[in-house]
Amino acid sequence: MNRRYFFGLGNPGPRYARTRHNVGWWVLDALQKAWDLPEAGSRNQSEFRRGVVQGVKVTLVWPQTFMNLSGTCLAEWKRREGLDPATEALVLYDDMDLAPGRLRLRPAGSGGSHNGMKDIVERLGSPAVPRLRLGVGRPLDPADWADYVLASIAPAEKSALESAVARAVEACGLFLTESEIPKLMNRVNAA
Numbered sequence: 319m320n321r322r323y324f325f326g327l328g329n330p331g332p333r334y335a336r337t338r339h340n341v342g343w344w345v346l347d348a349l350q351k352a353w354d355l356p357e358a359g360s361r362n363q364s365e366f367r368r369g370v371v372q373g374v375k376v377t378l379v380w381p382q383t384f385m386n387l388s389g390t391c392l393a394e395w396k397r398r399e400g401l402d403p404a405t406e407a408l409v410l411y412d413d414m415d416l417a418p419g420r421l422r423l424r425p426a427g428s429g430g431s432h433n434g435m436k437d438i439v440e441r442l443g444s445p446a447v448p449r450l451r452l453g454v455g456r457p458l459d460p461a462d463w464a465d466y467v468l469a470s471i472a473p474a475e476k477s478a479l480e481s482a483v484a485r486a487v488e489a490c491g492l493f494l495t496e497s498e499i500p501k502l503m504n505r506v507n508a509a
Contacts, residue, residue, distance in 0.1 A: 321375045322494055323401055324349060325392055327411035327434040329468075330382045338454040339385060339467040341479060342410035345452070345486045346378045352487055362394035374494045388434035389441030396442065404446040405497045410486060411435060412467060416453025419478030421485055423450050423506040425499035448499045450489055450506070452482045 326342035334340050346367075355369035355376060365380040381391035392409070395401050404426075411434060416422060426446040429436030439445050455475070457466045471479060489506045496502055 319370075319373070319375050320494075320497075321377070321401075321406050322497075323377045323379060323395060323407045324490055325379045325381065325388070325395075325407060325409045327381065327385060327388050327409065327432075329384050330380075334468065336470050337468050338412050338471060338479075341412045341452045341454065341483065343380055344479075344483050345410045345450075345490070346380055348483050348487045349378055349490055362398060363391045364395075372491075372494050376494070385434040387437055389437035389439070392438050392447075393441040403442055404444070404448070407447060408490065408493050409435065409438060409447055409449040410490075411449065411451060412454045413451035414454055414456035414463065414467065416451060416455075418453055418455045418475045419482045420453035421450060421482055421489065421506055422453075423489060423499060423503050424448070425503075448493075450486055452479070452486060454479070 324346060326346035328334065328340035328343035350367050353371045353376065355367040355378060357368040359366055363381060363383050365382060367378045369376060379395065381388050383390050396403060401407060411432060413432065425448050428445055429439045435449065438447055457463065492502050
């Protein structure tokens with residue numbers, strides 16, 4: 319049976335739940351609601367939900383390591399379950415380089431300015447980790463970046479981000495049966 323792992327990057331705790339930095343977790347929450355995965359637990363420094371969707375064994379993973387150590391969690395899943403990140407995993411996270419509500423799917427790449435993704439690339443020793451970035455926009459002053467991603471969503475952005483989450487759920491559904499990200503990019507990135 320094919321497997322797919324969805325890693326939503328974010329920070330644990332109610333303080334961060336509705337912040338820009340946790341939109342990866344928003345997608346996982348929406349996926350759990352849509353797919354109703356029955357098995358729940360804690361392992362590999364994460365909370366997870368697991369079940370079968372469209373004949374594919376699915377695992378949703380909420381790392382509990384805080385954003386900047388996200389690679390620790392993913393590396394543990396790889397080690398313990400023989401996960402192939404290049405074909406079986408999709409990382410979901412916020413991106414300040416994209417306008418609020420925009421999506422970008424890529425098969426690989428550096429971590430860019432995102433510390434969680436940098437840690438994943440470093441700990442796995444490879445940039446070949448598919449990722450779906452959800453745009454949150456950025457403030458003009460780099461000194462404000464940390465406060466910006468950890469702040470609650472402004473009402474003007476809320477609908478754009480909720481729409482992006484809904485489209486991300488659709489993209490994750492496509493990933494269930496197609497692991498070749500370049501085949502999915504035109505469909506996901508066009509919106």
